Amino acid sequence: MDLVDVLLRIDYVFLLAAALRAATPIAFAALGGIFSERAGVINIGLEGMMLISAYVCYRVAVLAASPAVGLVAGMAAAMVLAGLHGLFSIRYQTNQVVSGTVVNIFAAGITGFLFRALGAQESAPYLPNISHPLLKSIPVIGTLLFDQPLLMWVMLIVVVVATVVLFRTPWGLRTRAVGELPRAADTAGIPVNRMRYLNVLISGALAGLGGAFFTLHTVSTFTPLMTSGQGFIGLAAMIFGNWTPIPAFLATLLFTLPQALAGQLQMFGVPLPYQLLSTLPYLLTIITLAGVVRRSTPPAALGTPYVK
Amino acid sequence: MTRPDVVLEMRGITKRFPGVLANDHINLDLRKGEVHALLGENGAGKSTLMNILYGLYQPDAGEIWLDGRRVTIHSPRDAIALGIGMVHQHFMLVPTLTVTENIILGLETRRGLLLDEATPQQRIRQISRDFGLEIDPEAYVKDLPVGVQQRVEIVKALYRNARVLVLDEPTAVLTPLEVESLFSTLRALVKRGVSVIFISHKLKEVKAIADRITVLRQGRVVGSTTPAEAGEAQLASMMVGRPVILKVDKSPAQPGPVVLSVRDVKAMSDRRAMALQGVSFDVRAGEIVGIAGVEGNGQTELVEVITGLRQPLAGQVLLCGQPLPAWSPRAAIDRGMSHIPEDRYKYGIVAAYSLAINLVLSVFHRPPFSRNGLLQRRAILSNAERLVEEFDIRAPHAEVPIGKLSGGNQQKAVVAREFSRPMKLLVAAQPTRGVDVGSIEFIHKRIVQARDAGAAVLLVSAELDEIMALSDRILVMFGGRIVGERDGRTARREDIGLLMMGKV
Numbered sequence A: 001m002d003l004v005d006v007l008l009r010i011d012y013v014f015l016l017a018a019a020l021r022a023a024t025p026i027a028f029a030a031l032g033g034i035f036s037e038r039a040g041v042i043n044i045g046l047e048g049m050m051l052i053s054a055y056v057c058y059r060v061a062v063l064a065a066s067p068a069v070g071l072v073a074g075m076a077a078a079m080v081l082a083g084l085h086g087l088f089s090i091r092y093q094t095n096q097v098v099s100g101t102v103v104n105i106f107a108a109g110i111t112g113f114l115f116r117a118l119g120a121q122e123s124a125p126y127l128p129n130i131s132h133p134l135l136k137s138i139p140v141i142g143t144l145l146f147d148q149p150l151l152m153w154v155m156l157i158v159v160v161v162a163t164v165v166l167f168r169t170p171w172g173l174r175t176r177a178v179g180e181l182p183r184a185a186d187t188a189g190i191p192v193n194r195m196r197y198l199n200v201l202i203s204g205a206l207a208g209l210g211g212a213f214f215t216l217h218t219v220s221t222f223t224p225l226m227t228s229g230q231g232f233i234g235l236a237a238m239i240f241g242n243w244t245p246i247p248a249f250l251a252t253l254l255f256t257l258p259q260a261l262a263g264q265l266q267m268f269g270v271p272l273p274y275q276l277l278s279t280l281p282y283l284l285t286i287i288t289l290a291g292v293v294r295r296s297t298p299p300a301a302l303g304t305p306y307v308k
Numbered sequence B: 001m002t003r004p005d006v007v008l009e010m011r012g013i014t015k016r017f018p019g020v021l022a023n024d025h026i027n028l029d030l031r032k033g034e035v036h037a038l039l040g041e042n043g044a045g046k047s048t049l050m051n052i053l054y055g056l057y058q059p060d061a062g063e064i065w066l067d068g069r070r071v072t073i074h075s076p077r078d079a080i081a082l083g084i085g086m087v088h089q090h091f092m093l094v095p096t097l098t099v100t101e102n103i104i105l106g107l108e109t110r111r112g113l114l115l116d117e118a119t120p121q122q123r124i125r126q127i128s129r130d131f132g133l134e135i136d137p138e139a140y141v142k143d144l145p146v147g148v149q150q151r152v153e154i155v156k157a158l159y160r161n162a163r164v165l166v167l168d169e170p171t172a173v174l175t176p177l178e179v180e181s182l183f184s185t186l187r188a189l190v191k192r193g194v195s196v197i198f199i200s201h202k203l204k205e206v207k208a209i210a211d212r213i214t215v216l217r218q219g220r221v222v223g224s225t226t227p228a229e230a231g232e233a234q235l236a237s238m239m240v241g242r243p244v245i246l247k248v249d250k251s252p253a254q255p256g257p258v259v260l261s262v263r264d265v266k267a268m269s270d271r272r273a274m275a276l277q278g279v280s281f282d283v284r285a286g287e288i289v290g291i292a293g294v295e296g297n298g299q300t301e302l303v304e305v306i307t308g309l310r311q312p313l314a315g316q317v318l319l320c321g322q323p324l325p326a327w328s329p330r331a332a333i334d335r336g337m338s339h340i341p342e343d344r345y346k347y348g349i350v351a352a353y354s355l356a357i358n359l360v361l362s363v364f365h366r367p368p369f370s371r372n373g374l375l376q377r378r379a380i381l382s383n384a385e386r387l388v389e390e391f392d393i394r395a396p397h398a399e400v401p402i403g404k405l406s407g408g409n410q411q412k413a414v415v416a417r418e419f420s421r422p423m424k425l426l427v428a429a430q431p432t433r434g435v436d437v438g439s440i441e442f443i444h445k446r447i448v449q450a451r452d453a454g455a456a457v458l459l460v461s462a463e464l465d466e467i468m469a470l471s472d473r474i475l476v477m478f479g480g481r482i483v484g485e486r487d488g489r490t491a492r493r494e495d496i497g498l499l500m501m502g503k504v
Helices: A003-009 A012-038 A046-064 A067-091 A096-118 A141-145 A150-168 A170-180 A182-187 A192-218 A230-240 A245-267 A274-295 B046-053 B076-081 B099-104 B118-131 B146-159 B176-191 B203-209 B232-240 B299-306 B329-334 B344-348 B377-390 B407-419 B437-452 B464-470 B493-500
Strands: A129-131 A147-149 B006-017 B020-031 B035-039 B061-066 B069-071 B084-087 B164-168 B195-200 B212-217 B220-225 B258-268 B274-284 B288-292 B314-319 B337-340 B425-429 B456-460 B473-478 B481-487
Touching (some): A012 A046, A012 A141, A012 A245, A046 A096, A046 A192, B006 B046, B020 B195, B020 B212, B035 B232, B046 B084, B146 B164, B195 B203, B274 B299, B288 B437, B329 B337, B377 B407, B456 B464
Parallel strands (some): B288 B456
Antiparallel strands (some): B258 B274, B258 B314
């Protein structure tokens, strides 16, 4: 079977549906990054926030026998880490990259420790898929949207809501002002640091949703470091999308589509080493970022604490 | 107890910062519909006083009375609510937002959950018409020239119903024509009952616009007067505390051979725009060539190319007929170029290093300051002592971190370092920015002395007065080109002002 033949036989709708699923945690990280960084706080700790949420989601969902309770707990855990990151970055004016790195290391350490100490044998209850027997059978749309994880739906809604919030509401206007020229916001009577805290917390909540995807949708159990750098890929998507929700979301597909395609090719027996396959998103991240970083314009006050 | 026409009164305002008494029992009253100028040098306490009025600082003592009522102002929000508006020296406008968004920021109107921009835009247009402040509410601030940005700031204050408008050094960034238009705006404002506090250190402007003048020095009010009562020289000596010679004393230039030759230089700015579109000129030994122009028309890039800080795209820089290797400040230094950079903190000094080290920054690698790869502390210190004496740098001792000194003394240190080497060419960019009047006088005198000793001097300044006072020849830059040349003795301000606007 030659490649052209395979390419003709691939179900591209199915492929896109798979890419959308794979993009969900990455997009949550990207959206989280957008809120934090638009307000001027670098958030390199999204990865760690996702990881701790994945763990807490798993553990609490098992204990409470409820995925919903697990989800809330996971988001809360990620927000606690986000609050700490905010405290370091805003109040104590630590270098924000260092603070984010600390968050990542802490999350990796504590979840790894708890995993070893408490184990993870039981399966967590899954969050439901959004599935509708009738809508599901609509061609294309049915496969893309109506048999998909709940959190993917949430993610799509958040993409739209985030766009409206950032560009059409007073909250968004203030957030952007605080991230661009905090002094101007301050002289206009806007509490700069409070805006920053709240946006960092939002960013934690979104990362928490992303982390939940791993344990409540994908595998129903926890393994150490299971977020495997997807928070960082989310940051790349955020940069690629110029700190704007819809372009950042589209950028996540740029990273996940080729992987989904490679998976299909492999299924059809095209000899692709799986090692290459699993490296693909990371490789693409590097390549795209190298091409785009110089053209992107981060918020002007990004990484600078506000001192009166 | 206040007179009815007094809108604002500040009584006994005192503010202490660690080691400095920034405001020492300052009294100030502002009448309805007047322009009240607050005149003083950098560090005299003008900005501190206004930041207290605007709620950015809290005073240690003193009272603020508005319309006969005592008020306390804890934050800009309080100040805005009381009808106090402020146009800061560095505009408080977010470049990536539109004019409307900037104006309504913090005071947004909503339609449901969403932002309503249509209603505020109507009001902005109304204010625009009423006061003759032409602005486009939908333009992005980053696309507007500074003069227009300042108008946006004024409209922003009026949109917040400001009755008292504070302008902090509003003319620092404007061309002479823009200054004229600002002044007519201010006159329109006071006619409609707005009261204006005009902060400045420029005597000419204060005399032109103010109804009353209050002079501050070292945190105290040294006197109040009116433009009719006090001449420029008198105001200057009030500011400085001693008689000041405002006119630079210099004899006609005796130009010698060409020292610096700039040939068709093209260069990009940091933002990758063409900043220099082919610039050529010569500077001869024994003459001062001044480059006038509104900032951002390529002067920065030109100086950087000449001094080896920026790689040109095309063209050549010749020093005494020899091409200078591009992008090598050390080659330029070694061949007799001295440079007073425009951004002192970025290129002039290392703020955390001692005064003594800063005084040898360009020659520390050569004897006597360095031998066998080791710095010679004694030589560096004795060099510092000599220069501190000669250039009148006021510092507690030579090993104090230079960042702790005042702007004027830092700048004198830069001048001292650059003048302590044999000098064929002096490139002086904004040499008196952020420097007190006393130091300005001193630096100007040294620049003229360097010329008389046979150095070629290239002076770049955004202060037209400085260019007019020092230059033997004036070149005007606009849009990355030299658009005109005038003789320094016969040049007229208005003429140069037009050239600076690109109106040839």
